[in-house]
Amino acid sequence: MDDLLADFVAETREMLEASGGEIVAWEADPSDRARLDTIFRFVHTVKGNCGFFDFPRLERLSHAAEDALAEVRAGRRQPDNALVSAVLAIIDRIGEMTDAIEAGGEFPEGGDDALIAALEEGESEGEAPASQAPAAETSGDAPKDRPTSQPTQAIQRSIRLPVELLDEVMKGVSDLVLARNDLARRLRETGNQPTLDGPFERLSAILAGVRDSTTRMRMQRLEHLFGSFPRLVRDLSNDLGKQVMVDFEGGDVELDREMVEMVRDPLTHIVRNAIDHGIEKPVDRQMAGKREIGLLRFAARQSGNQISLVISDDGNGIDTERLAAKAVEAGVRTPQEIAAMDERAKLDLIFEPGLSTADQVSAVSGRGVGMDVVRANILKIGGSIEVASTPKDGTSFYLKLPLTLSMMSALTVETRGQIFALPRSFADEIAFARTHMEELARAGESQMFTYRGRRIPCIALEDVLFGASSAPLDWGRKKLLVIRLATGDVFALGVDQVLDHEDVVVKPIAPAIVATGLYAGTTLLDDGRPMMLLDMPSIAAKFGLVEQPRSRSDRGETVGGATSGGSSQATIHAMLYRGLDGRRRAVRLGLVRRIETIQRSAIDIEGDRAQVVIDDRLITLVGHEGSELPEGDCRLLRLSDGVSELALIVAEVLDAIDLPENLRAPDAESEYEGIALVEGHPIPLIDGHTLFARHDRPDTDAVTDTISPTCRLPEDSEWARKILEPLVIAAGYTVLRGEEDESDLSIVIDGHAEPSGERKTPLLHLRSHRDPRDASDTSIYRYDREALVAALARLRRENAA
DSSP states (O other), rough: OOOHHHHHHHHHHHHHHHHHHHHHHHHHHOOOHHHHHHHHHHHHHHHHHHHHHHHHHHHHHHHHHHHHHHHHEEEEESHHHHHHHHHHHHHHHHHOOOOOOOOTTOOOOOOOOHHTTSSSSGGGTTTTTTSSSOEEEEETTSSSGSSSTHHHOOOOOOOOHHHHHHHHHHHHHHHHHHHHHHHHHHHHHHHHOOHHHHHHHHHHHHHHHHHHHHHHHEEEHHHHTTTTHHHHHHHHHHHHHOOEEEEEEOOEEEEEHHHHHHHHHHHHHHHHHHHIIIIIHHHHHHHHHOOOOOOEEEEEEEETTEEEEEEESSSSOOOHHHHHHHHHHHSOOHHHHHOOOOOOHHHHGGGGGOOOOOOOSSSSSSSSSSHHHHHHHHHHHHHHEEEETTTTTEEEEEEEEOSSEEEOOOEOOOOOTTTEEEEEEEEEEEEGGGGGGGGGGETTEEEEETTTTTTEEEEEEHHHOOOOOOOOOOOGGGGGEEETTTTTEEEEEEESEEEEEEEEEBBOOOHHTTTTTTTEEEEETTSSOOEEEEHHHHHHHHHHHSOOOOOOOTTTOOTTTTOOOOOOEEEEEEEEEETSSSEEEEEEEEEEEEEEEEOOGGEETTTTEEEEETEEEEEEEEEOOSSSOOOSSSEEEEEEEESOOOOOOEEEEEEEEEESSBBBOOOOOEEEEEEETTTTTEEEEEEEEHHHHOOOOOOOOTTTTTTOOEEOOTTHHHHIIIHHHHHHHHOOOEEEEESSSOOOEEEEEBBBOOOOSSOOOOOOEEESSOOSSSSTTEEEEETHHHHHHHHHHHHHHHHHO
């Protein structure tokens, strides 16, 4: 095939691909004269090219379509469904003939006259007008928003190049970028070089242009992929008697050309499934309270070296119970396996081979072949696919697709002597921790940072990559990167050094490395050393930095109207939570040692006694009074006064906030310090002193630096060993067994077994009878627990003094 014929084939394909979407959009809005003119120019150009190359059949078909469209342009004919279908059929025939020309073969004769006859106005009798026929409409970034001049701009002269050659060019450009970065570093190290600065800046500008042009060689806007779907949706919805509107968002996002072709078939299958299985017929939608026209929506956006693509519909959703029943019927799963599945696992059954929810096998679906292939193809290119569905509301598929090569601006940072990169678009601000030490605070074992009046979580990169160290971090030596994600979530990342910002070439990494949730790709330093690109959104999700609702301060609000970014008013750092009773309360942040998540089975409640097992220890449980415990996992605030601990059970941990010190006074004998206004709502602040006084039970495990007093019991008394000894130990004493050591206290029962020794040891006399022998008897009845515990406590205090 000579060059001119190759150009003809390439240009014809581009025009025909665009014309399909334009015609479907024109059918939805026949009054759009600009779009009609665009379609007419398409057909006219094809006709002229066919005449030049002496393709009479192509010329005759395109000429007939041109005449019909000319009648519409002149106002002598109204566009209807039959006309649109006839024009689309001719475009399909032109495409088939173009394929035959490229292959060097002959297209079978016949069928042209019927296609041309369908264009005649009389052939449309009996057809419904376009306004009443099921049709696919477009909105958003679909071709509706394109200027009329765009199709003519797309018709450009082109040449064919092997993909391998483009890869080599990209590799060379990436090496040039690294060499430029190396040269820039050397110039900075040698100081100011006026004679070199100008040429270097000019070189950088030229290289930036070459880099952008080279990158675009392999990249293609997703609108070229989206452009084929309006026609598919229109034809399929017509066949099934449905009405579907297509909405596109993110058509300007670019993806590698080869990747576009690899995801075309999976996306086509998802579209066909959405129309066949998901979106209901107009009458069913009306009965369900929906509008007659269904919506199929595509949304794409780029994040690092990945493309996030969401395909959603507002149809009937996926019936997971019916899907599970089909899985059992098809032998894909057993009833026992289904019973153990949650909703997420049941939804994932749609990716099982041989499984379909269709009741009948049709040309569209029902054979159980498709979604398993879709997932396999997506995984093969290093992507991922997930599904979410809400009954009666619709289904969404979430795809993540990698870029084969992508250049981006990055920040290079250092931690523990290793260098990493992160997208510069995520970095909102850089701060030195030593100048903001007063804005760093601990929330149990979590670090918080006050950023422009906002309380945001803070995490060290070394903890992320290497695990938490047993030694406390020296935050004063850290640099803080304030990271702002595309979702609006904000957190601070502590690093040892922020080195530089530079343009890097990001390359994909193995799926096993991506699965760690830490890295999004790899690149090279200017000296050729490899460097990993951090995946900031995944890191934030993995370490719980975006799990809780964004704080009130992130939305620019203030606490009770009293605190703000520039306020100097004294505040109380507190943790805001929602109790089991649904009320919001706050507790001082300094009391919160840790936030725990435990199983319901770890809680033991009997009467007024409530305890929970944490780290193989029993801790008193509070906050459960008068409320039902959650059935699943339970959230706890582990409070400590430095000696003992309490576990405060909550329904939800909301935020770390600042409360004004001038709280409204509570009622007398209240369990609250005071009440503050947060977002216009009263929030009581728990009184830590009252809470711990009410449940005063010193944690002997926590008091490791205190020497317990010793006590000697009568050795010949079984009652002392079985009954008295546990009580003495609970009072904080150590019971001695041998005769050698001297004790701080000796207990005597009924005046017997008094210890001997030169040292004067305090004695505690017990008696077996309830009543004393006479007025001089000061002994304590052995089952008078209150008096016995009080005496042990008094003697312990005297011993400590």
